[in-house]
Amino acid sequence: MSATLEIRGMCKSFGGIVVADSIDLDLMAGRVLGLIGPNGAGKTSLFNLVCGVVKPDAGSVSLDGRSLEALPTYERARMGLARTWQNLRLFPSLSVMDNLMLGPRAYSADSLMDVFFRPSQIRAHEAEARDRALDILERTGLSPIAHSRVQDISFGQQKLVGVARALMNEARCLLLDEPMAGVEGQTYALIQKAVRDIAASGVAICVVEHNVAFIRDLCDEGVFMFAGKVLARGSVEQLINDPHLTELYFGT
Amino acid sequence: MDYVFTILILIGLFVILASSFDLVIGHCGLISIAHPIFYAIGAYISAMLSKQYGLPVPVSILCGGVGALLASALVAVPALRVSGDYLLIASIGFQLGLIELAKHFHEIGGAGGLTNIPSFLIKDFGRESYVVLVLVLAALTVLFIRWLTQGPYGRMMTAMRDDELAFSMLGRNAIWVKVAVFAIGSGIAGIAGGLYAHYFRFLEPDQFGLLQSSAVLTMVVVGGMRTTMGPVIGAIVLQLMPQVITFFNLPPSILGPLQGLLFTGLVLFFMFVRPQGLLPAADLWVGRKQQGDAGQSAKEARS
Ligand SMILES: Nc1ncnc2c1ncn2[C@@H]1O[C@H](COP(=O)(O)OP(=O)(O)OP(=O)(O)O)[C@@H](O)[C@H]1O
Numbered sequence: 001m002s003a004t005l006e007i008r009g010m011c012k013s014f015g016g017i018v019v020a021d022s023i024d025l026d027l028m029a030g031r032v033l034g035l036i037g038p039n040g041a042g043k044t045s046l047f048n049l050v051c052g053v054v055k056p057d058a059g060s061v062s063l064d065g066r067s068l069e070a071l072p073t074y075e076r077a078r079m080g081l082a083r084t085w086q087n088l089r090l091f092p093s094l095s096v097m098d099n100l101m102l103g104p105r106a107y108s109a110d111s112l113m114d115v116f117f118r119p120s121q122i123r124a125h126e127a128e129a130r131d132r133a134l135d136i137l138e139r140t141g142l143s144p145i146a147h148s149r150v151q152d153i154s155f156g157q158q159k160l161v162g163v164a165r166a167l168m169n170e171a172r173c174l175l176l177d178e179p180m181a182g183v184e185g186q187t188y189a190l191i192q193k194a195v196r197d198i199a200a201s202g203v204a205i206c207v208v209e210h211n212v213a214f215i216r217d218l219c220d221e222g223v224f225m226f227a228g229k230v231l232a233r234g235s236v237e238q239l240i241n242d243p244h245l246t247e248l249y250f251g252t
Numbered sequence: 253m254d255y256v257f258t259i260l261i262l263i264g265l266f267v268i269l270a271s272s273f274d275l276v277i278g279h280c281g282l283i284s285i286a287h288p289i290f291y292a293i294g295a296y297i298s299a300m301l302s303k304q305y306g307l308p309v310p311v312s313i314l315c316g317g318v319g320a321l322l323a324s325a326l327v328a329v330p331a332l333r334v335s336g337d338y339l340l341i342a343s344i345g346f347q348l349g350l351i352e353l354a355k356h357f358h359e360i361g362g363a364g365g366l367t368n369i370p371s372f373l374i375k376d377f378g379r380e381s382y383v384v385l386v387l388v389l390a391a392l393t394v395l396f397i398r399w400l401t402q403g404p405y406g407r408m409m410t411a412m413r414d415d416e417l418a419f420s421m422l423g424r425n426a427i428w429v430k431v432a433v434f435a436i437g438s439g440i441a442g443i444a445g446g447l448y449a450h451y452f453r454f455l456e457p458d459q460f461g462l463l464q465s466s467a468v469l470t471m472v473v474v475g476g477m478r479t480t481m482g483p484v485i486g487a488i489v490l491q492l493m494p495q496v497i498t499f500f501n502l503p504p505s506i507l508g509p510l511q512g513l514l515f516t517g518l519v520l521f522f523m524f525v526r527p528q529g530l531l532p533a534a535d536l537w538v539g540r541k542q543q544g545d546a547g548q549s550a551k552e553a554r555s
Pocket residue numbers: 014017019037038039040041042043044045046086
């Protein structure tokens with residue numbers, strides 16, 4: 001079976017700091033990979049490199065066998081790459097619902113020609129996106145706050161909106177950057193269930209997380225990153241119990 | 253009566269200018285103050301096409317709009333590929349450079365100005381008809397911008413203003429949205445330029461400089477950015493205020509400085525006391541109701 005997302009020889013440094021040191025990584029369809037590592041290991045940077053937010057010094061990424069190298073961020077998203085952000089990055093001037101409405105790979109108003117000359121097509125597109133958004137809001141338990149402003153809901157709910165917005169893409173590959181940080185209680189269970197369901201539908205998922213319990217519950221496999229290098233790949237249990245990695249993780 | 257007509261026409265034209273400028277700077281968040289240069293391009297193209305090549309005035313006004321639209325895209329595409337901030341510098345450079353160029357270009361009147369521009373008055377109707385035409389077009393512009401910003405395109409502009417990176421990561425092409433909105437706003441300004449040219453029948457490069465940039469900016473800021481009526485009110489207030497003072501029959505030596513003082517005072521007042529303008533914008537974007545919403549509420553009622 002070939003990988004959904006293939007990262008090959010990814011290299012990047014900022015000044016003297018190496019955040020990616022020839023990283024090779026495969027994400028498989030329907031599997032959840034946990035990306036573990038201490039602060040500053042380069043986990044978020046790896047997501048940025050994959051999404052084209054940061055340009056690599058060397059290396060390549062491909063999605064379903066198609067190279068993403070020459071593509072800007074928005075075209076990568078249109079090919080089925082979706083992510084959430086460690087610092088949320090929701091749109092505060094939009095309601096929860098409208099945050100989601102912008103998420104489909106093809107948006108109703110991407111073409112100005114349609115805006116001006118095909119109003120019926122725009123309406124159909126909007127209705128379709130709205131139905132999908134309502135469905136996702138329902139599944140993530142966000143329906144009651146669909147029309148709230150994102151500043152007016154709890155932090156956990158905001159995290160969930162970030163995930164929900166990424167789901168609008170119907171992505172082939174989903175990157176989640178610390179979806180659990182600051183989240184507790186019911187929302188925790190909701191995010192966990194949402195991620196499981198997406199994986200079950202054949203999406204390749206990579207989760208960065210410091211919450212070990214979450215990683216253990218959810219991930220099929222883990223990789224350990226340190227100083228821009230992938231040091232180990234294996235079962236989460238295996239990585240957690242490796243004394244050498246634990247030492248690197250806690251910096252003792 | 254002619255005096256009143258002239259003021260009404262200027263109000264109409266500035267409503268068009270201020271509203272289209274608000275589309276660019278307010279709704280889309282594009283920092284550029286070169287809006288009057290696209291007004292100028294529309295005015296000059298329309299004037300020249302009708303004067304030199306005998307094109308019917310309505311056709312030449314439309315050509316002026318298209319010319320302004322294309323010229324603005326020519327500035328925006330390279331500038332926005334560098335960065336959003338770069339647009340400010342590039343567009344001011346374009347504005348001042350083009351004005352300088354026009355002054356030395358005698359075919360279009362040079363620094364002395366372009367005269368004898370064909371008028372667009374329908375014989376038996378007189379000036380009233382032109383007033384009506386301009387005011388109707390101003391109303392249509394306001395309605396068009398409201399329609400655009402309250403639809404799915406407005407949702408895009410709002411999100412892009414909030415967070416461009418997150419916006420791109422959803423698959424939206426930020427550069428294209430910016431270029432498109434900049435071009436639409438500038439094209440509208442170009443049409444207003446043509447309407448100006450064929451009424452006043454005289455154009456001079458210096459009219460379209462930074463002074464006019466700041467006037468249009470003040471209208472939008474005073475009225476209230478990102479509101480439908482804000483730029484309209486701003487245009488009316490700033491157009492009428494200097495007229496009102498002239499009624500006091502003050503000597504010119506006092507009148508000039510007084511007008512300048514009032515303008516500057518107004519800008520300072522609004523900057524410090526009421527930065528949101530007379531009409532504050534809502535902080536939550538709400539699109540217009542669509543047919544789909546009926547289905548939505550039905551579905552919500554069920555759940
Ligand atoms: N755009 C940038 N310019 C300069 N340095 C950067 C940039 N982005 C990241 N870095 C640096 O690269 C290093 C790795 O950062 P990164 O955010 O990838 O770590 P991380 O593994 O996600 O850590 P955390 O667990 O804290 O989120 C850090 O030292 C950071 O300061």
